[in-house]
Amino acid sequence: MTSPISSKDKFYEKVINPYLPEVMKHPQANEMREGVLHIRGVQGPKKTGSMETRLEEVEQEIFRCQGMVERGLNANHSMITEFTRDHKLDNENIGEAMFKLHERIEHLQAQIYDLQNQNCEYESRFNRMSLAIDFRIP
Known part of the structure; x- marks a missing residue:
C-alpha cells in the first residue's frame, strides 16, 4: 500500500518550495527541428561492465580532474609569486x-x-x- 501524503508535506511542496516538483522531474532535452519543438527525456550513459570496472573508470576520471586542478593551482600560485616578486619594493x-x-x-x-x-x-x-x-x- 502507498502511504498517504500528509498535509504538512503538501504545504511544504506548494507554499515553501513551489519549485520542488519541477526539480524532482526527470530531465528533458528540448530541440527545435523544422519548426517543431521536440521534447524527449534525457537518457543516462549505457551501463556496461561490472560495477568494479565502472567504479575504477570513475576513479581514474576523478584522478585526472584532480591532477588538472592541482596543475592549475600550481600555475596560479607560481604566477602570483612571480608577480609579487617583480613588484615588491x-x-x-x-x-x-x-x-x-x-x-x-x-x-x-x-x-x-x-x-x-x-x-x-x-x-x-x-x-x-x-x-x-x-x-x-x-
Whole structure:
C-alpha cells in the first residue's frame, strides 16, 4: 500500500518550495527541428561492465580532474609569486620613490605657476596696448 501524503508535506511542496516538483522531474532535452519543438527525456550513459570496472573508470576520471586542478593551482600560485616578486619594493625604495614623486610634483607645480604668471603678463600687456590705442589723438 502507498502511504498517504500528509498535509504538512503538501504545504511544504506548494507554499515553501513551489519549485520542488519541477526539480524532482526527470530531465528533458528540448530541440527545435523544422519548426517543431521536440521534447524527449534525457537518457543516462549505457551501463556496461561490472560495477568494479565502472567504479575504477570513475576513479581514474576523478584522478585526472584532480591532477588538472592541482596543475592549475600550481600555475596560479607560481604566477602570483612571480608577480609579487617583480613588484615588491622594500621600505627604502618606497621612501625614495615617494621623495622623487614629491619632487616631480613640486617641479610641475612651479611650471604651472610660471605659466600662470606669464599669462597674466601677456594679459596686462594687451590691456595696455588696447588702452594706448583708445587714447590716441586722431
